Amino acid sequence: MDRFAENRENMVLRQLEGRGIRDGRILAAMRKVPRHRFVSQRLQDHAYRDMPLAIGHYQTISQPYVVALMCELLQLSETDTALEIGTGSGYAAAVLSQLCEKVITIERIPELTNKARSTLVEAEVPNVEVHCCDGSLGFPDQAPYDAILVSAGAPTTPDSLMQQLKPGGRLVIPVGTTQSRQDLLRIRRTSETSFETENLGGVAFVPLIGEMGWAN
Numbered sequence: 001m002d003r004f005a006e007n008r009e010n011m012v013l014r015q016l017e018g019r020g021i022r023d024g025r026i027l028a029a030m031r032k033v034p035r036h037r038f039v040s041q042r043l044q045d046h047a048y049r050d051m052p053l054a055i056g057h058y059q060t061i062s063q064p065y066v067v068a069l070m071c072e073l074l075q076l077s078e079t080d081t082a083l084e085i086g087t088g089s090g091y092a093a094a095v096l097s098q099l100c101e102k103v104i105t106i107e108r109i110p111e112l113t114n115k116a117r118s119t120l121v122e123a124e125v126p127n128v129e130v131h132c133c134d135g136s137l138g139f140p141d142q143a144p145y146d147a148i149l150v151s152a153g154a155p156t157t158p159d160s161l162m163q164q165l166k167p168g169g170r171l172v173i174p175v176g177t178t179q180s181r182q183d184l185l186r187i188r189r190t191s192e193t194s195f196e197t198e199n200l201g202g203v204a205f206v207p208l209i210g211e212m213g214w215a216n
């Protein structure tokens, strides 16, 4: 037990169950992962609040509810391999690691990549690989994936990511015509050549910067 256990439990009850997150595996993962370890010492007392928090380099760790919602939308099973674009603090990757067999997570900012890598080692998260590169191109080396989570807002859905889904695979991505507001989309690959898209409503993410994202 850490000193944040009660805050974490309240986060799960009020912010997640209270807003309709029902998947027991996701609730268990969010109960387990110590979110306070993924923010700076100065912000630890705020780690379980219902909001994103700054992690440096003008980037954020996403609001807990948004992490839970995106994981739920991915419909992960224990044998899945998931790709996350936008490692940030490493928190969402740690949650994903509780829900599937292997997680590959990509971050474009070297300092955040190194920090997330060391946080994940310190938090003893075993099944996550962290890479520093342009995730708007996906990560072809280990494709195809059962699930892809994009934790930054794209101007359009990158074809590179759609092509790295297995048949039946799911891509959850915020897409919007401005850098500050997006619609959260779930795209399912229904066959080699066809995809189904659902729009789950408005969200606000930092921009996906890269060749298939926004210009820097």
Ligand code: SAM
Binding pocket: 059, 060, 061, 062, 085, 086, 087, 088, 089, 090, 091, 092, 093, 106, 107, 108, 109, 112, 133, 134, 135, 136, 151, 152, 205, 206, 207, 208, 209, 210, 211, 213
């Ligand atoms: N999932 C993160 C967490 O749990 O802390 C929060 C992600 S933060 C909202 C978005 C991250 O996406 C930032 O760290 C940003 O640097 C990263 N990012 C933006 N464009 C990227 C790209 N093309 N490839 C990889 N990472 C990118």
